[in-house]
Amino acid sequence: MRVWRAFPRGESVDFRAGDEDPASGDTWGAERTVRAKVLRALLLRGPLEEGEIAALKITGALITGVLDLKYATVDAAIRLSHCRFDSVPDLYGARVRQLNLSNSVLPGLTSAILRVEGVLRMTGCRMRGPVRLGGAQISGALFMERAEFTAPDDSEPVLQLNQATIGDDLWAPEMRAHGQVRLTGASVAGRINVQDAEFDNPGATALDAQNLNVEAHIRARCVRARGRVELRGSRISGRLDLLHAHLSHQGDTALRASSCVIGELWLRGGDRMRGALNLRRSQIEILTLEPEMLPDQVYLSNLRYTVLTPHEPAERRLPMLERDGGRYEPHSYEQLMAAYRHVGDDDAARLVQLAKQRRRRTTLAWYGRLWGYVQDATVGYGFRPLRAAVWLLSLMAVGSLAYGLHHPRPVKAGEAPDFNPVFYTLDLLLPVIDFGQESAFAPEGWYQWLSYGLIITGWILATAIVAGVTRTVSRQ
Incomplete structure (x- = not known):
């Protein structure tokens, strides 16, 4: 109520x-x-x-x-x-x-x-x-x-x-x-x-x-x-x-x-x-x-x-x-x-x-991973360009020292320019530059194998630099 x-x-x-x-x-x-x-x-x-x-x-x-x-x-x-x-x-x-x-x-x-x-x-x-x-x-x-x-x-x-x-x-x-x-x-x-x-x-x-x-x-x-x-x-x-x-x-x-x-x-x-x-x-x-x-x-x-x-x-x-x-x-x-x-x-x-x-x-095939490691070690896929300079300077120092201690013989005696171990090494490393040293001298023995190694390394390094900087390879 x-x-x-x-x-x-x-x-x-x-x-x-x-x-x-x-x-x-x-x-x-x-x-x-x-x-x-x-x-x-x-x-x-x-x-x-x-x-x-x-x-x-x-x-x-x-x-x-x-x-x-x-x-x-x-x-x-x-x-x-x-x-x-x-x-x-x-x-x-x-x-x-x-x-x-x-x-x-x-x-x-x-x-x-x-x-x-x-x-x-x-x-x-x-x-x-x-x-x-x-x-x-x-x-x-x-x-x-x-x-x-x-x-x-x-x-x-x-x-x-x-x-x-x-x-x-x-x-x-x-x-x-x-x-x-x-x-x-x-x-x-x-x-x-x-x-x-x-x-x-x-x-x-x-x-x-x-x-x-x-x-x-x-x-x-x-x-x-x-x-x-x-x-x-x-x-x-x-x-x-x-x-x-x-x-x-x-x-x-x-x-x-x-x-x-x-x-x-x-x-x-x-x-x-x-x-x-x-x-x-x-x-x-x-x-x-x-x-x-x-x-x-x-x-x-x-x-x-x-x-x-x-x-x-x-x-x-x-x-x-x-x-x-x-x-x-x-x-x-x-x-x-x-x-x-x-x-x-x-x-x-x-x-x-x-x-x-x-x-x-990590998603690539073995050859892709191998090439990736090369790009990473050399130039950090283009994001670490100073690595290329370090590699170049290191290889140039090795080659200059080796060829400075043992000059390769001239290909044609009396026609070869004065030998320069630094520019000779650069001729081997840089595939697009010619200082006239590589064609004028012919190393022998293990120095010849060293030259082969520098040429191959130079090509790999140059290719890695181009691929890394442009990212044309890494984006494919």
């Missing part, structure tokens, strides 16, 4: 005797028990008073029976806070102005394709069964901070928001979900905040948010996920903030954000990811990756990004390109090289190009 009299005037009825836990609501007596049939009658055909705004506001009650509002249209706001429900409310297809279940304990909630004109609040709720909000349309925000979702079995997700549409923010910091949370195809016009939240579904998918569309940011700092975090095909216009996150899915993928379009992705400051990181085919404007967080397997094929932060030496970035299942992905090297060039670090970009050629070498 208290509830019935308060409803037309929108007054609140508080049954609490103090700071009580609704989980112990089974022990509350008849003086705190309200039948769900009474609430349904009030909401659908309750008394009204002229000049007053009706609303159902109850705190600290035990609600018995099924609150059946299936397909109902309710104009009054509903607030059932700190209450205990002994049956699962059925709001399937209902239309309500506002729904507040803050700090209540429920055995679940059936509310697929629910329409809420204002705000849906489940702050501090403890759900002991599946919460079905698939296809819901919430014009305002959805609040689930400090809410806890569990289910007696894992046959279905503990929280279903698939294909839901939220007109404002989804606010759920410190939320606890012991089972799968499903957000596939959901659309959020504002932000998603799951900071300090926990998604616990070991050995399976903890958060399934494929094809999620978020118009602002996702704040997931310090989030803890045991099980896969699935974001494949999602569009996040702002920032996906995973600072200090703890992601774990041993033997499988811990985070899959493939085929996504993301403004900024922050992965830094947390523990090393336990499980694979998959960013294949995604497009990210600013990618913040801390090497210490990266797992043993990182899949980056066809990943595109403009800026890579923090700025690290190429030696610290290259190992992540070698963790893509042992496969050679040339695009990953090209993308990293472009990121270094974007910030003007040409030395790091050249080092990435050199690493790309060395990695490509």
Whole structure:
């Protein structure tokens, strides 16, 4: 009768005797028990008073029976806070102005394709069964901070928001979900905040948010996920903030954000990811990756990004390109090289190009690998041109010393020019230059074999220099 009299005037009825836990609501007596049939009658055909705004506001009650509002249209706001429900409310297809279940304990909630004109609040709720909000349309925000979702079995997700549409923010910091949370195809016009939240579904998918569309940011700092975090095909216009996150899915993928379009992705400051990181085919404007967080397997094929932060030496970035299942992905090297060039670090970009050629070498046949080793040793595939000068000077010093101590005999006595061991050695080494020394003198014995070696080495060195500088051979 208290509830019935308060409803037309929108007054609140508080049954609490103090700071009580609704989980112990089974022990509350008849003086705190309200039948769900009474609430349904009030909401659908309750008394009204002229000049007053009706609303159902109850705190600290035990609600018995099924609150059946299936397909109902309710104009009054509903607030059932700190209450205990002994049956699962059925709001399937209902239309309500506002729904507040803050700090209540429920055995679940059936509310697929629910329409809420204002705000849906489940702050501090403890759900002991599946919460079905698939296809819901919430014009305002959805609040689930400090809410806890569990289910007696894992046959279905503990929280279903698939294909839901939220007109404002989804606010759920410190939320606890012991089972799968499903957000596939959901659309959020504002932000998603799951900071300090926990998604616990070991050995399976903890958060399934494929094809999620978020118009602002996702704040997931310090989030803890045991099980896969699935974001494949999602569009996040702002920032996906995973600072200090703890992601774990041993033997499988811990985070899959493939085929996504993301403004900024922050992965830094947390523990090393336990499980694979998959960013294949995604497009990210600013990618913040801390090497210490990266797992043993990182899949980056066809990943595109403009800026890579923090700025690290190429030696610290290259190992992540070698963790893509042992496969050679040339695009990953090209993308990293472009990121270094974007910030003007040409030395790091050249080092990435050199690493790309060395990695490509492992995919070639034995003769290709042999030629690759020659290019690498001589000129570093063209990215270490000073090596050619070192080789030339070393061979010239050897030849000059050898032929300076033992002059080769002239081919035609009396017609040969004065012998010069330095230019004679250069004639042997440089196939396109002729100082007239090589044709005028003929060494004998092992000096002749030395000349053969210098000629062959000169041709190999010249060919490697041309191939390395132009990259015409290494790109084939």
